[in-house]
Amino acid sequence: MAIVDVTVIPIGTETPSVSKYVAEIQELLHSYEGKITYQLTPMSTLIEGELPVLFDVIQAIHEVPFKHGLQRVATNIRIDDRRDKESTMARKVAAVQAHLSQTETEIEPVHHKE
Amino acid sequence: MAIVDVTVIPIGTETPSVSKYVAEIQELLHSYEGKITYQLTPMSTLIEGELPVLFDVIQAIHEVPFKHGLQRVATNIRIDDRRDKESTMARKVAAVQAHLSQTETEIEPVHHKE
Amino acid sequence: MAIVDVTVIPIGTETPSVSKYVAEIQELLHSYEGKITYQLTPMSTLIEGELPVLFDVIQAIHEVPFKHGLQRVATNIRIDDRRDKESTMARKVAAVQAHLSQTETEIEPVHHKE
């Protein structure tokens, strides 16, 4: 299991809005349900699943703007692949929150801005 | 107003876990409240605010692993800066969802996988 | 033909140096010669080829740190896929340089479409 964070930027869109492409990507992701877990954030789409499946999914969503006649797409992908333990989107956030609540109950907080 | 999507990866950590650095970054972001809006996702931290403030904040969070004795940090930043209208994290997600609900009520859905 | 720009960051390396992994990735890329063109830059590896081949190559180089016992890898990929004309690494740089030399010979400096 790995997690990928993907942005698909169509280039040459005439207008600054690209939300319709993002919406279509969400629909396409819907068709992969059962194989992947995904989540739309304000900046990208996060997808969790087996790495070979994720690569297939990324290729599929990268094609979306081309289907609408666009001629150039800039796709950006961050892969986080951890194999010492099952890492899921939910667990990653929980791990950070565990540190945060720990710090709050400790007498000495973390000193930033030193 | 712009939105940035930031990952701060400490290199040379001995273990694969980096959640304590992410947690400290969240605390540091907390100290900027009023100037920025931020959100932790499973893959990064999203921050919304005026661009010069965001650059200050990015510089500050990039320093976090160095304070703990690490010697190398790989920070990755995606900036989304839109100036034809006020673009916020909430509005961006709403724009995508508006397209999605439109598609659902239409007879002909978007055809992907052609 | 597309171009990808890839960084493979091993997490949990004990030391800040990761050049040995980068070197092994270059050797692995060497085994794909004929199918791809690649170039090491100080910040990443650029690879040019057919998109499905590039995805295979990315999967292969992403595995390199795991083969050495590392448990977490953060891979970052930028895809530039242009289909209105054959876009190669050489042509992209040439296109920028053409603009630059044009500007140098003109009396008036850069005024594009204002």
Add this chain to the structure above:
Amino acid sequence: MAIVDVTVIPIGTETPSVSKYVAEIQELLHSYEGKITYQLTPMSTLIEGELPVLFDVIQAIHEVPFKHGLQRVATNIRIDDRRDKESTMARKVAAVQAHLSQTETEIEPVHHKE
């Protein structure tokens, strides 16, 4: 000293070509000479310098498409900041090449620290 790897993608350009913006960014970088070292690659611009200077430079080049009337810019930045030794663009590539030439002259292929 740190190294940054920056792409500035204008969104809403009508055509897929963005080389004129990249060219103008190179000219702008030229005006920072003495403070930074920079290099155009087929996929991005690499800039080496003191981190606060680099942040100023990034802000400046991110503005380029807006000056030409564009309303949205997606800038992507990778920062590599290493403080245990002076890391320059030239030295990073040399470190990888040192590993490569070592491997070539050895009888046994790559076996790092298994």
